[in-house]
Amino acid sequence: MNKALPNEVVRRKPKETHKAVAESAVVTTDRKVLLAMKPDQRSKWLAKGLQQAQEGRMQAASMFDIIAHQKFTADLKENEKIGKRMYLQLKGGLQLISSKQQRHLASGCALAKEFGEEDEAEATAAGDSAGPPVVDTAMEEMMARCRSFVREKQAERGERKPGEEEDEKDAAPSADGNQDEGMTPPVGSNGVKLLRLTLPTRASSQAWMPAGRHPCQRTAQVPTTAALLVLAKLRLAEAQLAEAAAEAAAEGPSQAAVRSRCKSRKAKRRRKRRARREGVIRRERNQRGK
Numbered sequence: 001m002n003k004a005l006p007n008e009v010v011r012r013k014p015k016e017t018h019k020a021v022a023e024s025a026v027v028t029t030d031r032k033v034l035l036a037m038k039p040d041q042r043s044k045w046l047a048k049g050l051q052q053a054q055e056g057r058m059q060a061a062s063m064f065d066i067i068a069h070q071k072f073t074a075d076l077k078e079n080e081k082i083g084k085r086m087y088l089q090l091k092g093g094l095q096l097i098s099s100k101q102q103r104h105l106a107s108g109c110a111l112a113k114e115f116g117e118e119d120e121a122e123a124t125a126a127g128d129s130a131g132p133p134v135v136d137t138a139m140e141e142m143m144a145r146c147r148s149f150v151r152e153k154q155a156e157r158g159e160r161k162p163g164e165e166e167d168e169k170d171a172a173p174s175a176d177g178n179q180d181e182g183m184t185p186p187v188g189s190n191g192v193k194l195l196r197l198t199l200p201t202r203a204s205s206q207a208w209m210p211a212g213r214h215p216c217q218r219t220a221q222v223p224t225t226a227a228l229l230v231l232a233k234l235r236l237a238e239a240q241l242a243e244a245a246a247e248a249a250a251e252g253p254s255q256a257a258v259r260s261r262c263k264s265r266k267a268k269r270r271r272k273r274r275a276r277r278e279g280v281i282r283r284e285r286n287q288r289g290k
Contacts, residue, residue, distance in 0.1 A: 050093040060096035087115040146232040153239040
C-alpha cells in the first residue's frame with residue numbers, strides 16, 4: 001500500500017474456485033468419509049457418482065460396494081423422503097453393474113429392503129386393479145381370418161359342407177361338466193374329475209382335462225392372447241399339412257419312390273460299364289496268349 005500511487009485503489013480479492021473444476025473432480029470412495037456424511041450429502045454423492053459412472057470416469061463396482069454396506073442407511077429412517085430418492089437413483093443406475101450385483105442391490109441391500117417394499121406393494125396393487133386381460137380388436141380379426149381359412153380348406157377336402165357354421169363351443173368343455181351319455185369320466189391322480197375336450201378342426205382329436213379349467217385360459221372368463229395365438233397356429237399348421245398331403249397324393253408316386261428308381265437305374269448302368277471293361281480285358285488277354 002505504501003508503494004501505490006496516491007490516486008490508485010488497491011484491494012485484495014480471495015482466490016475464486018471455479019465450479020467447473022469442483023464438479024470435474026471424481027467423487028470419493030472412502031467408506032469412512034461417506035458413512036460420516038449427512039443423508040442429504042450422501043444423496044448428492046450418489047447422484048454425482050452415478051453420473052460419473054455413466055460417463056466412464058469411475059468404476060461403478062467400487063461405488064456399489066459402499067451402497068451395499070449395512071451402515072449406509074443407518075440414519076435414513078428419519079429422512080424417508082431422502083431414502084426414497086436414493087432408492088430411485090439406485091434403481092435407475094443398476095444397468096452399470098453385473099447381473100449378480102443387480103439382483104443383490106435390487107432386493108438384498110438395506111436401501112432396497114427399507115424403501116423398496118412400498119414400490120413393490122404399489123406395483124402389485126396396480127396389477128390387481130388392472131383386472132383380467134381383454135382381447136383387442138386386432139386379435140379378434142386375426143382369429144376370424146384363421147377360422148375362415150380353416151373352413152375353406154375343410155370344404156375343399158370335403159370334410160365339411162359349404163356354408164356350414166363352425167361350432168366354437170366345441171373347443172371348450174361345458175360349464176356344468178356334462179359328458180356323453182353312457183360314458184364315465186376318468187378321475188385324475190388328485191381325485192378331480194376330467195372333462196373331454198374335442199378340437200373343432202378334427203372330430204377324432206380328443207383330450208381329457210381337469211373339470212372347471214379351460215385349455216386356453218388362465219381364468220374361466222377371458223382367454224389369454226398367447227393361448228389364442230397358439231390355437232390359431234395349430235389350426236393353420238393342421239390345414240397346411242392336410243393340404244400338402246392331398247397335393248402329394250394327387251401328384252402320384254412320392255419322391256422317395258422316384259429316388260429309389262433313379263438309384264436302381266444308376267446301379268444298372270454301373271454294372272453294364274463294369275461288364276464292358278471286363279470283356280475288353282479278357283479279349284486283350286486272349287490276344288496276348290495267342
